[in-house]
Each structure stands twice: as C-alpha cells, then as structure tokens.
Amino acid sequence: MxxxxxxxxxxxxxxxxxxxxxxxxLESTPSTKRTRGLLGHVIRREMALRQPKLLSKAKSVEEIKPIILNELDKILQDVPYIYREMLGDTEYQPQIEAVYSEIVDEIGVMNEKLKPMVDELGIDATLKRITxxxxxxxxxxxxxxxxxxxxxxxxxxxxxxxxxxxxxxxxxxxxxxxxxxxxxxxxxxxxxxxxxxxxxxxxxxxxxxxxxxxxxxxxxxxxxxxxxxxxxxxxxxxxxxxxxxxxxxxxxxxxxxxxxxx
Ligand code: SF4
Structure with a gap:
C-alpha cells in the first residue's frame, strides 16, 4: 500500500x-468559506502553472501585468473543465466576483516581484529560470x-x-x-x-x-x-x-x- x-x-x-x-x-461538507477557498485554490494554482507561458508572451516588463490579467478571464473559463473532479457539484459561481478581486490584487504583487528579475536578467533568462x-x-x-x-x-x-x-x-x-x-x-x-x-x-x-x-x-x-x-x-x-x-x-x-x- x-x-x-x-x-x-x-x-x-x-x-x-x-x-x-x-x-x-465519509465526505467533507461544503461551506461558503470552503467553496471560496477551493475556487481561489484552483485559480491561483492554474496561474502559477501558466506563469512561464505568460511571461513568454511579454516583450517588456510593462506588458506582463495586462497579459496576466487577460489570462485570468481565460482561467475562469477553463477551471470547471480542468478541475471538474475537484469542484464536483460545488456551488462556486456566487464566489467568483470576490475571488476575482482578491486575485487581481495578488497579480499586482506577482508583477512587482517579477519586475526586478526581468529588469536584471531580461525576459529570456527569467523565463529560463522559472520554467x-x-x-x-x-x-x-x-x-x-x-x-x-x-x-x-x-x-x-x-x-x-x-x-x-x-x-x-x-x-x-x-x-x-x-x-x-x-x-x-x-x-x-x-x-x-x-x-x-x-x-x-x-x-x-x-x-x-x-x-x-x-x-x-x-x-x-x-x-x-x-x-x-x-x-x-x-x-x-x-x-x-x-x-x-x-x-x-x-x-x-x-x-x-x-x-x-x-
Ligand atoms: S480538525 Fe476537528 S473536526 Fe476536523 S477531523 Fe479533526 S477533530 Fe474532527
């Protein structure tokens, strides 16, 4: 085993x-808080996994944030299909707005942390480091x-x-x-x-x-x-x-x- x-x-x-x-x-019981946590989890996880792909689309530091924000909408469309088993019958739709605004704030943090690395190494070397x-x-x-x-x-x-x-x-x-x-x-x-x-x-x-x-x-x-x-x-x-x-x-x-x- x-x-x-x-x-x-x-x-x-x-x-x-x-x-x-x-x-x-026994099954765990869903609650609003846990549903919100689960939705946030799958979106953040997807964002982290797609980060190298997103960075590869940017030609300058300034382009990184809009590219990531744009991808967030795509992730929201994709997660029900990718995480079908995990989300199950969870009623997560009412939580999307709240989770979305939390994640938009975090994208600002992500951008701030990536910026010095890109400034120092350039996009190609940064990409190599994070892929x-x-x-x-x-x-x-x-x-x-x-x-x-x-x-x-x-x-x-x-x-x-x-x-x-x-x-x-x-x-x-x-x-x-x-x-x-x-x-x-x-x-x-x-x-x-x-x-x-x-x-x-x-x-x-x-x-x-x-x-x-x-x-x-x-x-x-x-x-x-x-x-x-x-x-x-x-x-x-x-x-x-x-x-x-x-x-x-x-x-x-x-x-x-x-x-x-x-
Ligand atoms: S954390 Fe508390 S409620 Fe959950 S399994 Fe342990 S004892 Fe039970």
Missing part, C-alpha cells in the same frame, strides 16, 4: 481526517510506500528541485504540513533518479514567494513517522477525536459535522 503525499499534510492538520475520510469513507522541467509530475515508490504528484520539478544543471504550490494562508516561514509534503517529494525524486535532492521549495502564491525546505535527517524522519502513523490508522488504529479537537482547526475543517458524531 502507498500513502498519498498530500495525506501527510492532512495528518499533520488532524489525524482524524485520515480516519474519517480513508477508513469510514519547470516537469509540471504535475506523478511519482511513486514501493520502497518509500509513498505516491503523489509534484506541482513543479525544476532541473538546474541536473539537480532536481521539487516545488509545491500552496494557495492558502501564509505564515512567517513554511507550515509543517507543507514541509513534510515537499520533503517527501524530494525523497521520491531521490529514489527514482538516484541522486541527492537536498532541498525543495514551497511556492506561496498569495505573496508570490518561494520558501526553501531543507531535506534534513529530522524532516525525513518526520516524513517516515507520519507515513507510518497514517498506515496504522488505515490498518485499524482509531485516533482519539477529542485529543485533536481544536477550536481553530475544527472551525475550518470540512469534517466538522461528521466528526462530532464519531
């Missing part, structure tokens, strides 16, 4: 999610008992760097769940390509920042321990729900309604 790398983050958020979702097969070797790269390992899909893999002179795109709230550094996920992807790349992957990045789209994750022994061990804890739950271990209840987490958790009944 292989554990999805995204489950490491879910477990880190709350182990009960693994039990409710993967053992009891991934692979996007949405599926990978698995029987040795590691892990599988997943890496948002972007950069290849810098043969050195592979996994990048995990995150579209949610940003902290000062890297959230622990994001750290585990990125380190797990690095370990999967090492296993597949038999070369060291000493670090990866988490790309926080709201602030347009890539923050490093070092694949230290400690983080690698936490990846393995978390994987084993998930396997224990799937193989019959029942996490104590009350032990993990936390006002902040439960308030935003999609399993809140069903969790209280377990």
């Amino acid at each position: 292989k554990i999805r790398v995204s489950s490491l983050r879910d477990y880190n958020f709350c182990p009960c999610i693994i039990y409710l979702r993967d053992v009891l097969k 991934p070797w692979k996007v949405e790269y599926s990978i698995k390992s029987a040795n590691l008992k892990l599988s997943g899909r890496i948002d972007k893999v950069m290849n810098e002179n043969g050195g592979l760097i996994p990048i995990e795109i995150k579209t949610g709230k940003v902290s000062e550094g890297v959230w622990e769940g994001d750290r585990l996920q990125t380190c797990a992807y690095a370990m999967l790349l090492e296993d597949k390509f038999d070369r060291d992957v000493p670090f990866g990045f988490v790309e926080y789209t709201r602030v347009h920042e890539k923050r490093p994750v070092m694949t230290t022994q400690q983080v690698r061990r936490r990846v393995i321990n978390t994987r084993d804890n998930i396997l224990d739950i799937i193989n019959g271990g029942i996490p104590e729900t009350h032990q993990y209840r936390s006002e902040n987490k439960c308030r935003v958790c999609g399993y809140r309604d069903v969790c209280c009944e377990v």
Whole structure:
C-alpha cells in the first residue's frame, strides 16, 4: 500500500481526517468559506502553472501585468473543465466576483516581484529560470510506500528541485504540513533518479514567494513517522477525536459535522 503525499499534510492538520475520510469513507461538507477557498485554490494554482507561458508572451516588463490579467478571464473559463473532479457539484459561481478581486490584487504583487528579475536578467533568462522541467509530475515508490504528484520539478544543471504550490494562508516561514509534503517529494525524486535532492521549495502564491525546505535527517524522519502513523490508522488504529479537537482547526475543517458524531 502507498500513502498519498498530500495525506501527510492532512495528518499533520488532524489525524482524524485520515480516519474519517480513508477508513469510514465519509465526505467533507461544503461551506461558503470552503467553496471560496477551493475556487481561489484552483485559480491561483492554474496561474502559477501558466506563469512561464505568460511571461513568454511579454516583450517588456510593462506588458506582463495586462497579459496576466487577460489570462485570468481565460482561467475562469477553463477551471470547471480542468478541475471538474475537484469542484464536483460545488456551488462556486456566487464566489467568483470576490475571488476575482482578491486575485487581481495578488497579480499586482506577482508583477512587482517579477519586475526586478526581468529588469536584471531580461525576459529570456527569467523565463529560463522559472520554467519547470516537469509540471504535475506523478511519482511513486514501493520502497518509500509513498505516491503523489509534484506541482513543479525544476532541473538546474541536473539537480532536481521539487516545488509545491500552496494557495492558502501564509505564515512567517513554511507550515509543517507543507514541509513534510515537499520533503517527501524530494525523497521520491531521490529514489527514482538516484541522486541527492537536498532541498525543495514551497511556492506561496498569495505573496508570490518561494520558501526553501531543507531535506534534513529530522524532516525525513518526520516524513517516515507520519507515513507510518497514517498506515496504522488505515490498518485499524482509531485516533482519539477529542485529543485533536481544536477550536481553530475544527472551525475550518470540512469534517466538522461528521466528526462530532464519531
Ligand atoms: S473536526 Fe476537528 S477533530 Fe474532527 S477531523 Fe476536523 S480538525 Fe479533526
């Protein structure tokens, strides 16, 4: 059995999610806030994945922002088809306007951060620097008992760097769940390509920042321990729900309604 790398983050958020979702097969409940979060997530993710293509259309720094804004309309048309499974029956249409204006503000940030790089390196070199070797790269390992899909893999002179795109709230550094996920992807790349992957990045789209994750022994061990804890739950271990209840987490958790009944 292989554990999805995204489950490491879910477990880190709350182990009960693994039990409710993967053992009891319960569905999470949609809410306006979560629907808005989901819509924002797919749009930001698409924007991050299309960034190199958009930059390649610009002939000067000034052209970048209008090109990205123009693409936003196209993304809104495309996401129901690309993320059909993820969006499902979600009633996201009423949320489009609010999410759109949030993202327009973020495009301003993206433009400001790209501008100095383009000024210094020029468009072609910037493009080379930000264009991934692979996007949405599926990978698995029987040795590691892990599988997943890496948002972007950069290849810098043969050195592979996994990048995990995150579209949610940003902290000062890297959230622990994001750290585990990125380190797990690095370990999967090492296993597949038999070369060291000493670090990866988490790309926080709201602030347009890539923050490093070092694949230290400690983080690698936490990846393995978390994987084993998930396997224990799937193989019959029942996490104590009350032990993990936390006002902040439960308030935003999609399993809140069903969790209280377990
Ligand atoms: S409602 Fe709270 S305890 Fe239950 S799964 Fe969600 S975060 Fe965990």
